[in-house]
Amino acid sequence: MSKINKIAVFTSGGDAPGMNACIRAVVRTGIHFGCEMVGIKQGYQGMIDENFIPMNRxxxxxxxxxxxxxxxxxxxxEFRTEEGMExxxxxxxxxxxxxxxxIGGDGTFTGAERFSNKYDIPVVCVPGTIDNDLYGSDFTLGFDTATNTVIEAIDKIRDTAESHDRLFFIEVMGRDAGCIALRAGIxxxxxxxxxxxxxxxxEDLISTLEHGAANLKSSSIVIVAEGDKNGGAYNVAKRVKEKFDYYDTKVTILGHLQRGGSPSSFDRILGSRMGFAAVKALLAGQTRKMVGLHGNNIALTDLxxxxxxxxxxxxxxxxxMSSILA
Amino acid sequence: MSKINKIAVFTSGGDAPGMNACIRAVVRTGIHFGCEMVGIKQGYQGMIDENFIPMNRxxxxxxxxxxxxxxxxxxxxEFRTEEGMExxxxxxxxxxxxxxxxIGGDGTFTGAERFSNKYDIPVVCVPGTIDNDLYGSDFTLGFDTATNTVIEAIDKIRDTAESHDRLFFIEVMGRDAGCIALRAGIxxxxxxxxxxxxxxxxEDLISTLEHGAANLKSSSIVIVAEGDKNGGAYNVAKRVKEKFDYYDTKVTILGHLQRGGSPSSFDRILGSRMGFAAVKALLAGQTRKMVGLHGNNIALTDLxxxxxxxxxxxxxxxxxMSSILA
Amino acid sequence: MSKINKIAVFTSGGDAPGMNACIRAVVRTGIHFGCEMVGIKQGYQGMIDENFIPMNRxxxxxxxxxxxxxxxxxxxxEFRTEEGMExxxxxxxxxxxxxxxxIGGDGTFTGAERFSNKYDIPVVCVPGTIDNDLYGSDFTLGFDTATNTVIEAIDKIRDTAESHDRLFFIEVMGRDAGCIALRAGIxxxxxxxxxxxxxxxxEDLISTLEHGAANLKSSSIVIVAEGDKNGGAYNVAKRVKEKFDYYDTKVTILGHLQRGGSPSSFDRILGSRMGFAAVKALLAGQTRKMVGLHGNNIALTDLxxxxxxxxxxxxxxxxxMSSILA
Amino acid sequence: MSKINKIAVFTSGGDAPGMNACIRAVVRTGIHFGCEMVGIKQGYQGMIDENFIPMNRxxxxxxxxxxxxxxxxxxxxEFRTEEGMExxxxxxxxxxxxxxxxIGGDGTFTGAERFSNKYDIPVVCVPGTIDNDLYGSDFTLGFDTATNTVIEAIDKIRDTAESHDRLFFIEVMGRDAGCIALRAGIxxxxxxxxxxxxxxxxEDLISTLEHGAANLKSSSIVIVAEGDKNGGAYNVAKRVKEKFDYYDTKVTILGHLQRGGSPSSFDRILGSRMGFAAVKALLAGQTRKMVGLHGNNIALTDLxxxxxxxxxxxxxxxxxMSSILA
Incomplete structure (x- = not known):
């Protein structure tokens, strides 16, 4: 394979805090190693629409x-069609x-894998999604910031829950994966x-809450992942309320609040490391890999x-722990 | 009137950030001037249930x-009945x-006014509510913190709105008063x-949004007070979406998140000043007054x-400004 | 006076959070009323160096x-010389x-007053400084954010002070004015x-601290404005330590941390209102005025x-209150 | 060894955010497994002074x-003497x-090791220190929060540095270990x-800064660990200033600010896991171990x-990366 002189970077799927740190690292690492760098706007759509911008330091x-x-x-x-890809x-x-x-989640990776296979263009992927639901990395980019955002919200809601002896149901992101719910809940x-x-x-939830009430807990907070099988926080709250009305009950849906915010130190470092490693991997002749965090090291996994x-x-x-410490 | 030697303080209605600063000021000011101080838990309910606690520094x-x-x-x-009051x-x-x-909102004040009239017990009220909807004070306690909480949420949502070219409807508190919506919106x-x-x-909202889209705004955020006559953010979003689908549309309801959080400097100072002034007013023989902020001074208004x-x-x-600056 | 069609805006002196909100309001208000708008980079220096940039929405x-x-x-x-002004x-x-x-502090205003007098060019000033030390406005732009930044720092230092039974001296900005120290201290x-x-x-400070120690305060925090006559936090700490060693003593100088940060809601609103009012005042034929917050209204004062x-x-x-509530 | 029925927990050395999460986990886990739990105030000093408090949920x-x-x-x-230990x-x-x-740093561990050896009392240690300088755990408790605190400060200082074309030297904690400096710097x-x-x-630092200036960087921030061999931020700044005065130069010492603050999600989870694991290890008959984070698992290391x-x-x-990305 001939030497790589020009690399493009793009983000795709849901946005996540830390993506900018990663873009910055990709661009500056590429330039450091003598490459010309390009940004593609709006992911695969931008490839099709020729939405390319040259990137310098x-x-x-x-x-x-x-x-x-x-x-x-x-x-x-469109990118899922043969014509779009072409x-x-x-x-x-x-x-x-x-x-x-x-940079993106599994939808992004699936597209990248097919595209790279078909056209023999080297690609390295960075797991950027707040959901932390990818195999091959202890943590995905954005998950740490999102969890911090959720616990800040819980801390605030706890203030008012305590003041009123209330029961709060807080719905957090996670359609298939409960990582945010589990960690933020703990x-x-x-x-x-x-x-x-x-x-x-x-019934089990109610008995947990009854137990807390019997132990004089003056408020309770229940975290519900959006993918919980009971159908989300509103449904859970409604069903609990029918049988357990010790507390005044309220529901909060955190929604897209969880995606934004200035990235945490962890995500800025992770994004920087992953972007740095991705470019180095490409220059070393790698392709169809995902960079991931393993312990405290960055390693590659086959896409x-x-x-x-x-x-x-x-x-x-x-x-x-989640039940023992509660 | 004989000298006052024992004063009780309580909070009632919705909680608001800064109430603790006010309680602290009431207790320490009272003690400074030689009074015995008592806290009443859970507002009027605590009076009826004898939920009194002695307070020292x-x-x-x-x-x-x-x-x-x-x-x-x-x-x-119960406090609204003659028996409860008795x-x-x-x-x-x-x-x-x-x-x-x-310390509370207009429900609290109404109770206080009736009670004080009937039993000739001196009472001074502190406007503590995030809604800022009381006459006689430029700002109510908690409003500044709540507004800061809302703009932090808007800033976060702007991140993701910009990344996706989205239109967000954010519902904020304010059933009768649009203060939070207006200030946080600006x-x-x-x-x-x-x-x-x-x-x-x-129709007017849609034409504003169309105008923004024509001017290449890559995202838009609409703040909806819960008391808006179109029926809240979900309804507004639904009706807009039917006729205007330039952006991907999302709704966020901030809810009780807005009540909590560590109070801002403004609210800590305001709570301290109001608590300090309330005790001084009682000791000076005042009754059925509300303390309020007028410009940069604390003044009394008849309840x-x-x-x-x-x-x-x-x-x-x-x-x-709200339309000119947008 | 002929109609004003082209207005320039600049910031000068120390930066303050909220200046950007003000610039935005000036530019958008001017455009709304049909003016061409220009930004001058680096204040008076930019006027001399022709550092002008056209501003649109x-x-x-x-x-x-x-x-x-x-x-x-x-x-x-250079602007202080005749040649520079010319x-x-x-x-x-x-x-x-x-x-x-x-937009700036009293140095900025002095320059503006002289310049406007000499060349008969209308100027309206906005008080932007974290020190809150200007006559004619209840609050200056940036003061609220700076005070919030300081109390967040105090809250953090309190955590560690409490854990170690420590005495902390925290130096805050304010060479001539103790506004930040007083409000953040309370x-x-x-x-x-x-x-x-x-x-x-x-000696009085030591006796206050001894009193606290006798009352079993497990930590103490002393706020020192940089303009305090004892010569700043290091000197105060040293002199206290010589005679009072009940606690382990530490010093923190907050420094320029206090200038930065995303502006609070209060400062964003204040900056927006002041910028809006400044342009309206110019268009109404006013000159050599400062816009200021009086109570909850914006009003003009002669420079x-x-x-x-x-x-x-x-x-x-x-x-x-500062001693009674402590 | 007979079954353990009563366990004590204490914190020692410098405080770190997340210690409370760990104490909570230790107490609740112990109670869950049928133990009586005791807190010792002020670490080893409290053992000597009999400063014990019973802990329940x-x-x-x-x-x-x-x-x-x-x-x-x-x-x-005193604990370092034979008599103190006895x-x-x-x-x-x-x-x-x-x-x-x-829970503490290496001073705490040294004491624990000697004590446990001498009196045959089982002890498990939790690495709680913001410095992240212990062998046997990818991260120590408090490091993540401290790093977040530092980057928030850098972000704020960047605002004012950019506005004034300034060069800032920011001193951060780390007498022997540069972990905070390295991560927060990146x-x-x-x-x-x-x-x-x-x-x-x-000279190398100056040439880096000259390079940045030549590339039109409008501000520069240099992070200096307190243990840097040039003698801290003030000394570095002074020496740079003598030869390079392109920018206005300022120094900030973050100091104890870095120790405080509400723990991040990462530290709350880490503290909870470590406390949970420490109690389980004791109940499983382990002693003289440190719990640590290895990748995403908790594991034990010999003290x-x-x-x-x-x-x-x-x-x-x-x-x-630290130089390539800068």
Whole structure:
């Protein structure tokens, strides 16, 4: 394979705090190693629409502390078609782009894997999603910031819950993965946590809350992942209320609040390391890899393996602790 | 009137950040001037239930930075009856309590005014409510913190809105008063603000948004007070979406998040000044007054006047600015 | 006077949070009323160096939440000379700039007053300084945010002070004015506050601290304004330590941390209102005025009056409270 | 070994955010497994002074979000003597305390190792220190929060640095270990980082800054660990200033600000996991171990090994990135 001289970077799927730190690292690392760097706006859509912008060191100045992604992101149905892919490829070729860094979640990776296979263009992926639901990295980019955002919200709601002897149901992101719910629930001292990975019978939840009330807890907070099988916080609250009215009951849906905000130190470092490693991997001849955090090191995983359905598992001790410490 | 030697303080209605600063000031000022101080838990309910606690300087140590109220708060239907009031009065008498500081909103004040009139017990009220909807004070306790909480949320949501070219509808507190919506909307740079005080036709909102889209705004944020006449953020979003689908549309309801959090400097100072002034007013023989902020001074208003329906008005320049600056 | 069609805005002196909100309001209000708008970079220096940039609505998009000033600021000795002023004037004339909005402190105002007098160019000033030391406005732009920054620091230091039974001396900004020290001291629950406006004998401070220790306070925090006559926090700490070693003693100098940060809601609103009012005042034919907050209204003061040495006074009740509540 | 029925927990050395989460986990886990739990105030000093308090589930309610340590901490010279240790042991025996959880840094561990060896009392240690300088755990408790605190400060200082074209030297904690400096420097986008682990010649620093100035950087931030061999931020600033005066130069010493603050989600989870694991280890018959984070799992290390001088190493990729990304 000939030397890579021109690399493009893009973000795709849901935005996540830390993406800008990663873009900055990709651009500056590439330039450091002599490459020309390009940003693609709005992910795969931008490849098709020729939304390319040249990036130099200044293009990524003073962006590390910003939430979201300066390259924007979008979902793109057209890229799933043969024609869309072909158009994207011709546009990249026209630009002289020889390799890609893709930042996003599993949808992004699936597209990258197919595209790279078909057109033999090297691609390295960075797991950027607040959901922390990818195999091959202890943590995904944005998860730490999102969890901090959730516990700040829980801390605030605890103030008012305590003042009124209230029961709060707080719905957090996580359609398939309960990582945010589990960690934020423990870190926020929630009385109960409802996860997509685990069936919680409403009766069991009520008995937990009754136990707390009997122990004179003056307020209770229940964290509900949006993918919980009882149908979200409103439904859980309604069903609990029918049988247990010791407390005044309220519901809060945190929603997109969880995506934004200035990234935490952890996510800025993680994004920087991953972007740095992604470019180094491309220059070392790697392709179809995902960079990931393993312990305190960055390592590569085959994209196919990352995507092949290894189930992401919640940590056993966290699961055990969640009821013992509550 | 004989000298006051024993004063009780309580919080009632919705909790608000800064209430603890006020309780601390009431207790320490009272002690400084030689009074015995009592806290009543859960407002009027606590009077009826004899939920009294003696307060010394240490009782209020290290509470200024806490959201909520250490004395808790509750709504109390029983106090609206003659029997409830009588019971409360007998309990206060038994305790030797000679005067009251009541911290809360207009429901709290109405109760205080009736009670003080009937039993000739001096009472001074402190306007503690995040809604800023009381006559006789430029700002109510908790409003500044709540507004800061809302703009932090808007800033975060702006990150993700910008990354995705999205239109967000954010619902904020304010059933009758649009103060939070108006100020947070301006401070958060919202493209439009929907207030209870003002009819906004959906057509006008859409034309504002179309105008922004034509000017290449890559995202838009609309703040909706819960008391807006179109029926809240979900309804507004639904009706807008039917006719205007330039952006991907999302709704966030901030809810009780807005009540909590460590009070801002402004609210800590305001709570301290109001608590200090309330005790001094009682000791100077005042009764049935509300302390309020007028410019940069604390002044007293008759409770009756504060309650008599002077309509609270949104500032003219803010109303004018809200569309010009957006 | 002929109609004003082109207005320039600049920031000068120390930067303050909220300046960007003000710049945004000036630009958008001017455009709304049909003016051409110009930004001058680095204050008076930029006038001399012809550092002018045209401003449209987009130039001020998404800046409200940023600390500092996008127009930058600098001190400029040359502008104090006749030649410097003449050069600045000729440059403004060349640009067709007919009026100025100057955002800064009293140094900025002095320059603006002289310049406007000499060349008959209308100017309206906005008080932007974290020190809150200007006559003619209840609050200056940036003061609220700076005070919040200081109390967040005090809250953090309190954590560690409490854990170690320590005595902390925290130095805050305020060479001539103790506003930040007084308000942050009260809001942070400081045990003592040292102000430039008031001589505090070290012996009195020690006796206050001894009193606290005797009452089993497990930590103490003393706020020292940098202009305190005992010579700053290090000197105060040293002299206290010689005679009072009940606690382990530590010093923190907050320094420029106090200038930065995303502006509070209060400062965003204040900056917006002041910028809006400044442009309206210019268009109404006003000149050599300062806009200021009076109670909850914006009003104009003659620049000469604002500068004429009316001493800024700390609020009496705050002074009295500062020892009673500690 | 007979079954353990009564466990004591204490914090020692410098306080760190997350210690309260750990205390809470220790107490609740112990109670869950049928033990009686005791808190020792002020570490080893409290053992000698019989400063014991019984702990139940309520003793640790609502403490997870608090910085510092509710059990307080102190340095204790007396415990280093034979007599001090003997006294401590007799006091523990009198209380029926059969095992210890010690939360602190290497001073704490050294004491624990000697004590446990001498009196055959089981002890498990938790690495609680913001410096992240212990062998046997990827991260120590408090490090994540401290790093977040530092980058928030850098972000604020960047605002004012940018507005004034300034060069800032920010001194952060780290007498022997540059972990905070390295991570916060990268996450804050610092132009240069001075570490205890690495000699940086002032000439090299100046040439880095000159390079930045030549590339039109409008401000620069240099992070200096307190243990840097050039003698701290003031000295570095002074020496740079002598030869390079392109920018206006300022110094900020963050100091004890870095110790406080509500713990991050990461530290709350880490503290909870470590406390949980420490109690389980004791109940499983372990002693003289340190719990640590290895990747995403909690594992035990021999105290002797943790203390035996394995040098803690800064991550290679972070070292390499620190200059490439700046």
């Amino acid at each position: 200044h293009s990524v100045s003073n962006i590390m502390q910003l939430g979201g992604t300066i390259l924007k992101t979008a979902r793109c149905l 158009k994207a490829y011709q546009n990249l070729k026209k630009q002289g782009i020889q390799a890609l860094v893709a 870190a926020g001292g929630a009385e109960a946590i409802m996860l997509p990975e685990k069936d919680t019978a409403i 196919r393996e990352a995507l092949s359905g290894h189930e992401f598992k919640l940590e056993d001790d966290l699961m055990e | 240490h009782s209020v140590s290290n509470i200024m930075q806490l959201g909520g109220t250490i004395l808790k708060t509750a709504r109390c239907l 019971k409360a009065y007998q309990n206060l008498k038994k305790q030797g309590i000679q005067a009251l500081v009541a 401070a958060g740079g919202a493209e439009a603000i929907m207030l209870p005080e003002k009819d906004t036709a959906i 009756r006047e504060a309650l008599s329906g002077h309509e609270f008005k949104l500032e003219d320049d803010l109303m004018e | 987009h130039s001020v998009s998404n800046i409200m939440q940023l600390g500092g000033t996008i127009l930058k600021t600098a001190r400029c000795l 050069k600045a004037y000729q440059n403004l004339k060349k640009q067709g700039i007919q009026a100025l909005v100057a 809001a942070g629950g400081a045990e003592a506050i040292m102000l430039p406006e008031k001589d505090t004998a070290i 000469r009056e604002a500068l004429s040495g009316h001493e800024f006074k700390l609020e009496d009740d705050l002074m009295e | 309520h003793s640790v309610s609502n403490i997870m979000q608090l910085g510092g340590t509710i059990l307080k901490t102190a340095r204790c010279l 006294k401590a042991y007799q006091n523990l025996k009198k209380q029926g305390i059969q095992a210890l959880v010690a 996450a804050g986008g610092a132009e240069a980082i001075m570490l205890p682990e690495k000699d940086t010649a002032i 002797r090994e943790a203390l035996s001088g394995h040098e803690f190493k800064l991550e290679d990729d972070l070292m390499e």
